Amino acid sequence: MTSLFNPDTQTPYTVTVEEKAAIASAIETEELTQLALSLGNIPSRSGEEAQAGEFVRNWLVEEGFTTRTTGAVAHRQNVIGEYGGKGLGKNLLFTAHLDTESPSDDEHINRHKYRPETLANPEWQQCWLEDGSFRGYPISNDRGPMSCFLMAAKALKKAGIDLSGKLYLTACPGEIGPEPMEEWQGVDYLGKDIGANYLFHHGGVVADYAIAAEGCDWGVTWQGNGYALFRIQLLGEGVFTPILDNSPDPNDHPNPIYQLGKVIDAVHQWAQTYEQTNHYKSRGGESVPKVQIDAIKAGSPLTFGAGTDVCSIYVEVGLTAKQTASQPYHELNRLLASLGLTGYNIEPVVVRHGFAADEAQVAPLVKSLSQATSAVKGEALTLAHPAYSSMWRDHNVFNMQRIPAVTSGMPRFRPTPKDLTDSALIYAMTALAICGRAT
Template sequence: MTHPDYAKAAAFISADNVRTLLMDLVDISSPTGSEIGVAQYLVARMRKSGMDTDLPLVDTNRPNAVGHRRGRGDGLNLLFTGHMDTSYSGQEEHLRDAGLGFQPKAIHRDGWVFGLGANNMKSGLASALIATEAIERAGIELAGDISFGGVVGEIEKTAIEEFQGVEYSGYGIGTRQLATHGVTADFALLAEPTGMRISVANLGCIWLRITVEGTVAHSALANRPNVVNAIAVMHELQTDIAKWSKDYEAAHVFMGEHPNVTVAAIRGGAPWRLSRNPYECSLYLDIRTVPGQTVESVKRDLRKVLRGFADRKGIAEPKLHVYVSDPPLLLDDKLPIIEALGAAQKDVTGERPPNIIRRPGADAIHLTAYGVPCVAFGPGGRMHPEAKNASSMHSFGEHVLVEDCVAAAKIYLAMALDLCSRKAS
């Protein structure tokens, strides 16, 4: 049932104020490692609206942006959250002339906002903050607290080998700091782009490196029978891995979605010294998992493939090194936040689409693991008509429909009023 003060608060949500906040956020460049400008902006805005604020450091010059709107203290507490870092900086050579959606400069055109981060996920941050501000401006007292956490380092990247530094420090580092340093709640709403569908589950992810060894030798002597070319060996191994990948993807399914295996990188040899036989070659796999799978079960399956290849070739088993292990997520769809969110969406839009499982990694996984059940729901994901032939937002450039951001803000508002009016048991 709609909260009696919903209309009073909803009057403070408009296309103009949602769009203005979104465009302000997009205009602040915030690639992974350089999120401080957005954090400072959010905290200043939350402080101005009357919230208690903090800028807790995750790393040098990398604070999360935290705000709290206190309730009476006897109700359910809610955390709105989302990441401030963007997938790219816009300075990458292949993106400089790629289009509007690849630069940290907001452009409003025909009801759409284009710009780096517009979709993922400054649109969600804007909608959630506007909803929180609307409650404050309407002067509504709630039983529970509403907190806001803009986090650093969510983008799926991690430091490995020579790729070190804050620009590689992602995969939930900000959210883990949030959850282990007192920013908790009974439930959390992650405003990730879900196409306005409620995500009650998430694929997990494993990143691993497989390394085969060759022989140290001069290239002029590489034709000798005892010289092993590591790249050639890896080329053969890839055939076995491709077969395993196909079987793996077919064997697992959840909510209609199959996991997938991507050969995401390969390294071997020295381009600057081709006079040396490649004595090592590494293949890097991104393996998605569905609820019910574990990292250990996937490792065992893959090692069976590696042992079989090694036995057939008469070589040592290729080395396997896991360096990202993000578990899959599955929420109980009877949770109060999911019930309240679904009812809010139905009240605001007249529709309640089926729940989904989300494929890309998300901070909902980390918050839930730390005891804060987190559902993902956000305004991004709808593709512009001109992008109908694009494979994804990543190939066309980021954009979001302002109308969806406004609807999301109103849904967040209705959900927060409902949930935070409930007494904690």
């Protein structure tokens, strides 16, 4: 197996066996379990992160960490805790997001997106232990990993190990959330702009390295995909139904909804080639830019009777760290131009590019994480599954700003209390290796 880093890579500090034992003895599994459950059971849909953020802030204050908040609005704050900084060591930043994947609070949106049994799933907002494993999406994504690095910092402090460099502990809103779109505008619909991105620019943090703590099944990657959402508007003519002259060929129908079939077929075929052609594999991960039609909007059932002039298709297109949005834009434009449509517009209504860390610059962090993983799990650190390097995670924010960053963490699905304990120990040892011990 190819090494994840150059064998000559040096870490800022070498963690001793005695230090590992001291940190491990300072991590209490029951305490960590209760922290994860308490934090995970605070409802925290995107836009509703305030209570969870306040919980983290209070926990940091009670545990004696320097603590502050920063945010675009009062109810969507980034929480920052600090530990160490007693010397001239490197600074490491941990980040995880407060918001949780969940249906909207808008019943109309939910009715058109989810089946009733999907909406009824208690795991959207609730977390519990069952048969020795955690259940509930909030712990899996992302307050379980958040609890792990909070406990890692507490263990270092409890073990009497101060750090030369600074350790930043950050909990951010908006990483999962929606994007401002059409009638849904304003700060409550902001996602990634007000979380780690806002934190980087306004949070008073100066990180040499960063770890986005998220479930990676113990793997690591330092690259991530972005995405573009293209709105394709098919243009036609709404005709009063009683005077409509129906053609046998649906493609001749004036209502652009009738052109959906050939457009969907063409986009689907294009997607197969796009994913294969732009598959990107590097030493830091494997990224596949997937494509999916996420939504369709046309006409109004309230004012039926004359079809519609416009039918909109929303196509999500993944972007690897080697791509820009202009590539799929031009490819889709050429595709649509070849279909003989009555008319169309194509617009990228959301664009976020993917990023990757410089291999040499991120190597000390990867080696530190690898050594900690081997010491705790007894197995080598490996690259994360391509799914984890084919999505947006907040390590993209830091790699975008040339701060070497990775995403790594515990099992994403059905983690156990021991998984959280192991993850906390790995994070603590990595922090010590990067920041160094204050003397």
